[in-house]
Amino acid sequence: MRTKTLLASVTAVTALLTLTACGGSENPALGGIGAGGDTSAGTGGGAAGTGDGGPHEGTLENPTKNGGVNGNAPKDGTAFQKLPKAGTMAAAARFVGGFTKCAEISTTENDYQYWDEDAKYDEKTYSVIERGSCDGGDTRIFMLKDPKAFQAAFKAEVDKRYKETNGGGNPSSGIVVGQDFTVGSTRSTAMAALLKPQAGLLMLNCHPEFTAPSGFRKEPALVKGCVLTDYYKD
Numbered sequence: 146m147r148t149k150t151l152l153a154s155v156t157a158v159t160a161l162l163t164l165t166a167c168g169g170s171e172n173p174a175l176g177g178i179g180a181g182g183d184t185s186a187g188t189g190g191g192a193a194g195t196g197d198g199g200p201h202e203g204t205l206e207n208p209t210k211n212g213g214v215n216g217n218a219p220k221d222g223t224a225f226q227k228l229p230k231a232g233t234m235a236a237a238a239r240f241v242g243g244f245t246k247c248a249e250i251s252t253t254e255n256d257y258q259y260w261d262e263d264a265k266y267d268e269k270t271y272s273v274i275e276r277g278s279c280d281g282g283d284t285r286i287f288m289l290k291d292p293k294a295f296q297a298a299f300k301a302e303v304d305k306r307y308k309e310t311n312g313g314g315n316p317s318s319g320i321v322v323g324q325d326f327t328v329g330s331t332r333s334t335a336m337a338a339l340l341k342p343q344a345g346l347l348m349l350n351c352h353p354e355f356t357a358p359s360g361f362r363k364e365p366a367l368v369k370g371c372v373l374t375d376y377y378k379d
Contacts, residue, residue: 224364224373225292229345230324234277237286237326244344245335247279250286258282271298284330292324293367300351300371307353317357317378319350333379340375347373 231237238250254260257278266273266287272294277286289295299320306314321328321339323346330336339346347362351371357363361376 224347224362225324225367227345228322228324228347228373231288231326234275234286234288234326237288237323237328238277238279240323241279241284241286241328241339244338244341245284245330245332247284247286249280250277251281252277256281259285271295279330283332284328284335287327289325289327292322295327296322296349296351296366296368296371299349300368303351304353304370312354314352315378316352316354317350317376319348319352319374319377321346322349322373336377336379340377342375347375348377350374 229240231240234250234252238247241247249256251257252275257263257276258281259278263276263285265271266276268274268290271287272289272291273287274290275288277288278284279286287295303314321336327349328339328346330339338344340348347364349366349371350373351366351368353370355372355374357374357376362374363376364373366373
């Protein structure tokens, strides 16, 4: 039995961060976004970052093209400033498609399996201005207006669930983030692929009990009490 919501499961029960799975290889993460399965890269989705030439978009081969992806980050910039920046949903989907399945992107109720569950992630609270579902459901992408506001809302939800469950939830899971988008999958293999060094993304983890083994990154996020890390455990 599974209860799925969007972001990552840092708790073991419902709401923003939960996916509870009984058996199988699915990750209790990203309420529909974060767990086991296919490892193949997106077929038909194009290479990561091959985009529409928007002002914020680059490519993996040329990250600074159009000032995009990491192009605007100063050499001494923060970990957040060096994260990929998509600019558009199309660019974000193509970028994700270079690492995991995202052949088609839907931003309407049609072909979006978790449309109703994800409706709470709005602009007012989470600063989400567009929601997209890759290939109907496994992987979802949120475009953000204000990443700090999103991180603050994410942390508030983590804190709430942590308190309600007396310290429950997976302390080694969160939501994968770029500068202006977030992404996650019900497949743990997809989550791991998105955190590979060549992707350049990091996971936002706000769980009070999070620790990472030596050698993994643990960088400041935009809000106190959260970190950006490349460590993830299903």
